[in-house]
Amino acid sequence: MNGWISNHDGVLKILDVQVGFGNLDLPHIIMILVGLGFITLAILKEWEPYELLPIGAGMILANLPLTGLTSQPEPGMQPGMAGVLGIILKYGLYTWTILPQFIFFGIGALTDFSPLIANPRAFLLGAAAQVGIYSSFLGALAVGLLWPDWGFSLKEACSIGIIGGADGPTTIYTTGLLAPDIMGITATAAYSYMAMVAIIQPPIINFLTSKSERSVYMKPMLRPVSRAERILFPIVAMLLIILIIPKSAPLVGFLLLGNLFRESGVVERLSHTAQNELINIITILLMLGIGASMPADRVMDPRTLLVLFLGLAAFCVGTGAGVIFGKIMSKFSKEPFNPMLGAAGVSAVPMSARIVHHMGQKNNKKNFLLMHAMGPNVAGVIGSAVAGGYFLGLFINF
Amino acid sequence: MQPTPVDWGEAFRIVGGGLLVVFLIMSLLAVATTIMGKIFMAREAKKKAEAKAKEATA
Numbered sequence: 001m002n003g004w005i006s007n008h009d010g011v012l013k014i015l016d017v018q019v020g021f022g023n024l025d026l027p028h029i030i031m032i033l034v035g036l037g038f039i040t041l042a043i044l045k046e047w048e049p050y051e052l053l054p055i056g057a058g059m060i061l062a063n064l065p066l067t068g069l070t071s072q073p074e075p076g077m078q079p080g081m082a083g084v085l086g087i088i089l090k091y092g093l094y095t096w097t098i099l100p101q102f103i104f105f106g107i108g109a110l111t112d113f114s115p116l117i118a119n120p121r122a123f124l125l126g127a128a129a130q131v132g133i134y135s136s137f138l139g140a141l142a143v144g145l146l147w148p149d150w151g152f153s154l155k156e157a158c159s160i161g162i163i164g165g166a167d168g169p170t171t172i173y174t175t176g177l178l179a180p181d182i183m184g185i186t187a188t189a190a191y192s193y194m195a196m197v198a199i200i201q202p203p204i205i206n207f208l209t210s211k212s213e214r215s216v217y218m219k220p221m222l223r224p225v226s227r228a229e230r231i232l233f234p235i236v237a238m239l240l241i242i243l244i245i246p247k248s249a250p251l252v253g254f255l256l257l258g259n260l261f262r263e264s265g266v267v268e269r270l271s272h273t274a275q276n277e278l279i280n281i282i283t284i285l286l287m288l289g290i291g292a293s294m295p296a297d298r299v300m301d302p303r304t305l306l307v308l309f310l311g312l313a314a315f316c317v318g319t320g321a322g323v324i325f326g327k328i329m330s331k332f333s334k335e336p337f338n339p340m341l342g343a344a345g346v347s348a349v350p351m352s353a354r355i356v357h358h359m360g361q362k363n364n365k366k367n368f369l370l371m372h373a374m375g376p377n378v379a380g381v382i383g384s385a386v387a388g389g390y391f392l393g394l395f396i397n398f
Numbered sequence: 399m400q401p402t403p404v405d406w407g408e409a410f411r412i413v414g415g416g417l418l419v420v421f422l423i424m425s426l427l428a429v430a431t432t433i434m435g436k437i438f439m440a441r442e443a444k445k446k447a448e449a450k451a452k453e454a455t456a
Binding site: 116117118120121123124126127130131133134137138141144145151154157158223225226228229232233236237240241244245379382383386387390391394 | 434435
């Protein structure tokens with residue numbers, strides 16, 4: 001073509017200006033539609049809107065041709081050539097991986113560990129729900145036996161398994177270091193399944209428990225937790241966990257540091273910033289980055305569907321393992337213990353706890369399980385961070 | 399990325415080690431939190447008893 005329309009090196013130009021339409025192919029169109037789907041779910045269904053809306057937007061921006069938004073900074077690159085999403089990806093997620101840690105800092109500042117401190121056996125439910133992580137790890141490795149071309153490496157299997165913790169920042173941080181190529185899809189899977197807790201968990205809970213087990217009444221109130229306990233808890237937990245699994249420090253350390261800010265009561269402004277401005281800014285950057293990490297050429301792969309399936313399986317097994325452990329605990333408990341609480345051990349805070357509470361009320365109107373369920377729920381956050389730290393400790397030497 | 403053949407021995411070692419570590423840490427945290435709770439509750443109870451005794455003598 002000559003004149004005002006030209007085509008050089010496969011790039012369509014009108015009046016010598018690059019035009020995107022000419023370079024839009026089917027995979028990019030599909031990814032843009034997927035991004036629009038996320039935005040629709042976020043707006044119409046309010047499914048994890050703070051995560052899915054920016055992820056969808058990032059996905060659309062990353063798949064529009066010729067924008068250069070995802071160009072990552074490289075040595076010798078001309079000034080201004082790196083795209084903003086590429087800079088977020090490189091420094092926030094791939095090279096420095098600082099964004100998930102600051103999200104954890106904000107989550108720590110937002111989390112009240114009192115229900116866990118008041119009922120320490122909830123720690124065990126938080127541990128049991130991590131079984132899903134390891135089952136999907138094995139499942140991901142088994143894929144190679146069935147379809148050798150689509151098999152996953154050990155590092156990729158760790159990243160897929162960690163979806164089962166239902167913990168976005170842990171999934172992003174672990175995958176960013178172990179298998180950055182599948183980070184976008186594992187993070188999206190984690191947040192999507194967290195958004196679908198109300199659909200995924202109730203059938204599993206119903207399947208594994210009887211009506212009488214679901215109706216078990218528990219006193220609504222837990223013992224009051226003193227300020228001194230709430231201050232000591234993050235310090236003791238931080239020291240104990242990090243001394244055993246040092247590689248969990250970036251996640252556990254920041255989570256409990258944020259909580260110490262909150263509970264100390266002497267750095268009100270810092271705690272407020274961590275709970276609001278900081279976590280909001282980091283959420284924008286992190287979620288846009290996650291969306292941008294999914295260009296069509298990386299996602300349009302049969303293995304993406306396998307990652308989504310294995311992540312879902314991890315989440316389901318985690319829920320099931322939590323409930324089964326809850327049933328075991330109810331057999332040994334002196335006081336009435338509702339085994340559904342085990343399902344809250346996955347760290348989808350506070351959605352899982354709410355589901356357990358609603359199901360408890362559905363089966364016994366007098367039941368008020370929310371505070372009981374918040375214990376295993378926040379324990380799950382710690383448990384998945386520990387599991388992520390364990391995986392990192394196997395492969396990463398800082 | 400072409401994955402290398404899976405070493406299942408290592409894979410099961412990772413799973414066993416991972417579950418052990420998670421349960422160990424969470425159990426230790428449960429024990430530490432229980433002890434902490436008992437100490438603080440005993441202190442609170444002592445404080446209350448002392449306050450009651452003071453009130454009674456007054």
